[in-house]
Amino acid sequence: MTLEAIIFDVDGTLAETEELHRAAFNEAFADAGLPWHWDVKAYRDLLRVTGGKERLRYFIGSLREGRATTPDEEALIGALHRRKTSHYTDAVDAGGLSLRPGVRELIGAARRDGIRLAIATTTSGPNVESLIGAAFGCRPADLFDAVAAGDCVRVKKPAPDIYHEVLARLRLPADRCVAIEDSEPGVRAATDAGLATIATPSLYSADDDFTRATCLADHLERLAPPCANAIRSTEEIGSGILRALRSLHARASRGMAASPPPGCSSVAP
Numbered sequence: 001m002t003l004e005a006i007i008f009d010v011d012g013t014l015a016e017t018e019e020l021h022r023a024a025f026n027e028a029f030a031d032a033g034l035p036w037h038w039d040v041k042a043y044r045d046l047l048r049v050t051g052g053k054e055r056l057r058y059f060i061g062s063l064r065e066g067r068a069t070t071p072d073e074e075a076l077i078g079a080l081h082r083r084k085t086s087h088y089t090d091a092v093d094a095g096g097l098s099l100r101p102g103v104r105e106l107i108g109a110a111r112r113d114g115i116r117l118a119i120a121t122t123t124s125g126p127n128v129e130s131l132i133g134a135a136f137g138c139r140p141a142d143l144f145d146a147v148a149a150g151d152c153v154r155v156k157k158p159a160p161d162i163y164h165e166v167l168a169r170l171r172l173p174a175d176r177c178v179a180i181e182d183s184e185p186g187v188r189a190a191t192d193a194g195l196a197t198i199a200t201p202s203l204y205s206a207d208d209d210f211t212r213a214t215c216l217a218d219h220l221e222r223l224a225p226p227c228a229n230a231i232r233s234t235e236e237i238g239s240g241i242l243r244a245l246r247s248l249h250a251r252a253s254r255g256m257a258a259s260p261p262p263g264c265s266s267v268a269p
């Protein structure tokens, strides 16, 4: 089975974004004069709820002993999330993020080799546009054949809906693609959609359970074989990562345990 597309998650996978998200939520609370502040520990817990609006709804519900939110609180959630998204995209546009190791190299190698690229993310569309614009100087559609983001599906990760949506937009079956994710909800969503999935844990997901992933690596660059003089060109790194993904995909397609390429531990039982 030939690998035809690579589907990237965004937050934590393309870049370490969640500290900027957390700061943007806190700025939105301050703008609204609310006495709320999410520290790292609180945010780590709240990240179990995917989706910024869903996270706000869960947090407000937790302040009201779990009572359902009122229409006024729903209006507040919408206003806070819009404000937060504005703060977040301003920070990204100002250069607040850099791509994780191996991401740029793999995208370059995939484009050279004619492998299609896609995004399947819980984050909001404007956040994707800001990140791709800041990192590549283009619109997402200039680089990715399909972008499925945020509210384009009713049920967010760990449900597989966003991956079903992006596969439909690609017009590809799951067994022609691989997914790259950073968190347990993301790996669950991708694997439940039938995708071989590479997990590259991020700062907030280091302790997640990745046993469903096809392989686990600190970051994508680890998949490129080391070389004697340790000086590899961007192209060599990208081609090395792509070779490893092709090998993982081929073995997963044959139902074989992925023999981990260098820098990757096979976690799938």
Ligand code: XBP
Residues within 6 Å of the ligand: 009, 010, 011, 012, 018, 021, 049, 050, 051, 052, 053, 120, 121, 122, 123, 124, 127, 150, 157, 186
């Ligand atoms: C991660 C998420 C998002 C972000 C915040 O998305 O769960 O909710 O934390 O972005 P993924 P929004 O890892 O799927 O990219 O506030 O726009 O939801």
Ligand code: MG
Residues within 6 Å of the ligand: 009, 010, 011, 012, 013, 181, 182, 183, 186
């Ligand atoms: Mg993620």
